[in-house]
Amino acid sequence: MDFSFTVENQEIRRTVREFAEREIAPRVLHFDEKQEFPRAIFRSLAELGLLGILFPPEYDGAGLSYVDYVTVLEGLARVDGSIALSVAAHNSLCSNHIYKFGTEEQKERYLKPLARGEFIGAWSLTEPTAGSDASGTKTQAKREGDNWVLNGSKTFATHGSVCDVAVVFAVSDRQAGKKGISAFIIAKNTEGFRAGKKENKLGMRASETSELIMDDCRVPAEALLGQEGQGFVNALQILDGGRISIAALAVGMAQGCLHHSLSYARQREQFNRPIAQFQAVQFMLADMATRAEAARWLTYRAASLKDQDQDVGCAAAMAKLYSGEIAVQAANVAVQIHGGYGFTKDYPVEKFYRDVKLCTIGEGTSEIQRLVIARSLIGRRSAG
Amino acid sequence: MKIIVFIKQVPDTATKIVLAPDGKSLDETNVNFVINPYDEFALEEALQIKDRDPLTQVTVISLGVERAQNALRSALAMGADGAVLLKDEALLGSDAGATARVLVAALKDVSFDLLLFGKQGVGLDQGQVDIRVAEALGLPHAGVVVKLEIDGGRAVAEREIEGAHEIMNFALPAVVTAQKGLNEPRYASLKGIMAAKKKPIEIRDCAALGLRADQVGESGSLTRIKKLSLPPARKEGHKIEGDPASQAKELIRLLREEAKAL
Numbered sequence A: 001m002d003f004s005f006t007v008e009n010q011e012i013r014r015t016v017r018e019f020a021e022r023e024i025a026p027r028v029l030h031f032d033e034k035q036e037f038p039r040a041i042f043r044s045l046a047e048l049g050l051l052g053i054l055f056p057p058e059y060d061g062a063g064l065s066y067v068d069y070v071t072v073l074e075g076l077a078r079v080d081g082s083i084a085l086s087v088a089a090h091n092s093l094c095s096n097h098i099y100k101f102g103t104e105e106q107k108e109r110y111l112k113p114l115a116r117g118e119f120i121g122a123w124s125l126t127e128p129t130a131g132s133d134a135s136g137t138k139t140q141a142k143r144e145g146d147n148w149v150l151n152g153s154k155t156f157a158t159h160g161s162v163c164d165v166a167v168v169f170a171v172s173d174r175q176a177g178k179k180g181i182s183a184f185i186i187a188k189n190t191e192g193f194r195a196g197k198k199e200n201k202l203g204m205r206a207s208e209t210s211e212l213i214m215d216d217c218r219v220p221a222e223a224l225l226g227q228e229g230q231g232f233v234n235a236l237q238i239l240d241g242g243r244i245s246i247a248a249l250a251v252g253m254a255q256g257c258l259h260h261s262l263s264y265a266r267q268r269e270q271f272n273r274p275i276a277q278f279q280a281v282q283f284m285l286a287d288m289a290t291r292a293e294a295a296r297w298l299t300y301r302a303a304s305l306k307d308q309d310q311d312v313g314c315a316a317a318m319a320k321l322y323s324g325e326i327a328v329q330a331a332n333v334a335v336q337i338h339g340g341y342g343f344t345k346d347y348p349v350e351k352f353y354r355d356v357k358l359c360t361i362g363e364g365t366s367e368i369q370r371l372v373i374a375r376s377l378i379g380r381r382s383a384g
Numbered sequence B: 001m002k003i004i005v006f007i008k009q010v011p012d013t014a015t016k017i018v019l020a021p022d023g024k025s026l027d028e029t030n031v032n033f034v035i036n037p038y039d040e041f042a043l044e045e046a047l048q049i050k051d052r053d054p055l056t057q058v059t060v061i062s063l064g065v066e067r068a069q070n071a072l073r074s075a076l077a078m079g080a081d082g083a084v085l086l087k088d089e090a091l092l093g094s095d096a097g098a099t100a101r102v103l104v105a106a107l108k109d110v111s112f113d114l115l116l117f118g119k120q121g122v123g124l125d126q127g128q129v130d131i132r133v134a135e136a137l138g139l140p141h142a143g144v145v146v147k148l149e150i151d152g153g154r155a156v157a158e159r160e161i162e163g164a165h166e167i168m169n170f171a172l173p174a175v176v177t178a179q180k181g182l183n184e185p186r187y188a189s190l191k192g193i194m195a196a197k198k199k200p201i202e203i204r205d206c207a208a209l210g211l212r213a214d215q216v217g218e219s220g221s222l223t224r225i226k227k228l229s230l231p232p233a234r235k236e237g238h239k240i241e242g243d244p245a246s247q248a249k250e251l252i253r254l255l256r257e258e259a260k261a262l
C-alpha cells in the first residue's frame, strides 16, 4: 500500500487546479452574488472533458476512474464548491444513471451529448414531502397506450431550470411500494414539463436549484429508464457513488479553507507578530489539516473501492459523513482565523462558510449517512 | 511541417523564493515547478499551427533534471507529439552558452522547419539561449514575437520593439521566440492527458548527445553563479496626515528631501 497517484492523475490535478485558479477564482463572487449559473465556464469545462469524466470514449467521455473523478471535484471545490456541485450532479447523478441503466438508444441520444457537455443534466428524486425518505415519492406515472403520463412536482433539482435533460422518478405502480417507483428521462421543452420556483440559497449559489413540475407530461414508452419498478433501487445505487462526489467537494472545500487560513495567518500581524505564531492559531491549523487529510483518504478509499467494483455503500457513507462534518468545522475555524475580515466578502472563507453546509445535507443528510453506516454494522433487520 | 519547441521548467512565478544554504541556488521545498510561461506561448503557437495543418509534428525538448519530465508530460497532454529530456549530472550548472551548445547537439541529425522558444526563461531572465542557437546554426532569428504567420517555406513575424512593432519576413527554418500576447495557451483536456500516457519521453545524456563533460555544465560555461541574494525588504510605508493642503506640502518636502526625486 503506497497511497500514490498515477502520473496521469497528477497531471489532472495540476490542470484542474490551474483552470480553477485562473478561470473560476476571479469570478466566483460575481456568480455567487448574482446567483448566476456560469454557462461560459461550463463550455470550458466541456472542452476540457470534465462533463463526461466517467464514461468510456465510445460514449464521448474521457473514460477515467472514480479516483480521477474525485481528483477533479476536489480541485474545483478547492476554489468553488458550487461549480463542483454542478459538475458532480451532471456527471455522477444524471449522466451516470443513463450510463448504468439506459438502453443503447438512450445512451446514443442523451449520454453522448451529456458527456460532450452539449446537454446539461438534472437528476430529480427529492419531492416536497419526500426528502430523506425518498420512498415517499408521490409523483405519478400512468401508462396510457404507448405513453407514460407524469403528474407531480419535484424540489431541489440541481439544474432544474437550466437542464436539457432530466432523470425524474415517479410512482408507476402504487401497490408495489418502493418497487413501484420508476425512472424516466424527460427532455427540455416536453409539453407539461417545466421548472418551477428557483431556490434563493444560503450557498452553492452558482449551482442552480429549482422545482420541476410535471403537469400531464406525456412521454413515450422509450422514456422509461431502467426496468419498470426498479427506479428507486437504481437511485440508491447511483447515490452510493454520488455520495463519494459530495465527500470530494467537502475535502476540496476543507483544503481551500486551510489554504486561505494558512496564508492569512502568516501575513496578519497582531501584538507585533504574525498570528501564525500564536499557539492557539497553530493548533487550529494543525487540527484542520489533520481532519482534511483523514477525510481525503476516506474519500479516495471509497473511490478506489468503487473502481474495483466493490460494494461502496458503507465506505461512501463514512466518507461523506466525515468529510461533510469536518469541512463545516474547517470553514468555521477558517472564518475565526480571519477574524472580522473572514466575516466579509473580501476574503474567500466567507463563501466557503456558506457553501460547505450543503455537504451535510445534499445526497443524504449526515443523519441518513449514520443510518446507512449503522445498518451495515448491525444488519438491516436488527437496526430496525 | 516539423516544429521543435524548447521548454524549461521554472518555479511558479507566485513562489515565495527561499535561498538554499549554499547561497547560490533555490531551496526547492514547497516550490511548485511549471513550464516557463513564455515557453507555453511558444508551445501553444506550435499546437495552433498543428490544428490548422494536422500533418505538423510538434516535438518538445527540455534540458533539465528528473522533475522536468512533468513539464514535458504537460506539453504532451496539451497536444505535442513527442518529447525529449536532455538529462545528465554533467549538465548541471550549464550557463546560457553551454545550454545552447547542448540544444544544438540535440538537433544534430534532426530535421525541422521551425524552432520555437519563449522570449526568456523567468528566473534567470537572460534571454540568450535562443539567439545563441540561431547563431550556431546560422538561422534567421525573430525575437519577442506577438504574431506569426507561416506560408509555405516562409514566415512573417510581428515583433515588439521599443515603442513600435516590426514586421519581419524570413525563410524557414528559423528561430522564433514568443512574447505574451502571441496567443492564449490552452489547458490540457482529460483526453489529452490520457493520450499522453502512450507518448514516450526520450531521455538523452551527454554520451547520446556526443558531448564531452568538459563542454557542458560548469566546466563548459563562461559564467558561474557565485551568489544569490534576495532583494532588500521594502521599508514600511509612510502615511501623510492632515488636511489636503498640508498633505501636499509635506509630500513635496518628502519628495525633495528624502526621496530626492524633485
Ligand SMILES: Cc1cc2nc3c(=O)[nH]c(=O)nc-3n(C[C@H](O)[C@H](O)[C@H](O)COP(=O)(O)OP(=O)(O)OC[C@H]3O[C@@H](n4cnc5c(N)ncnc54)[C@H](O)[C@@H]3O)c2cc1C
Binding pocket: A089, A123, A124, A125, A126, A130, A131, A132, A133, A155, A156, A157, A158, A159, A201, A204, A209, A358, A361, A362, A363, A364, A365, A366, A367, A368, A371
Ligand atoms: C443545493 C441543493 C441541491 C440539491 N440537489 C438535488 C438534486 O439534484 N436532486 C435531488 O433529488 N435532490 C437534491 N437535493 C435535495 C437533498 O438531497 C435533500 O434536501 C436531502 O436529501 C434532505 O431532504 P430534505 O431536505 O427533505 O430534509 P428532511 O428529510 O426533511 O430532513 C430534515 C431533518 O430530519 C432529519 N431526518 C430525516 N429522517 C431522519 C431519520 N430517519 N433519522 C434521523 N434523522 C432524520 C434529517 O437528517 C434532517 O436533519 C438538493 C438539496 C440542496 C440543498
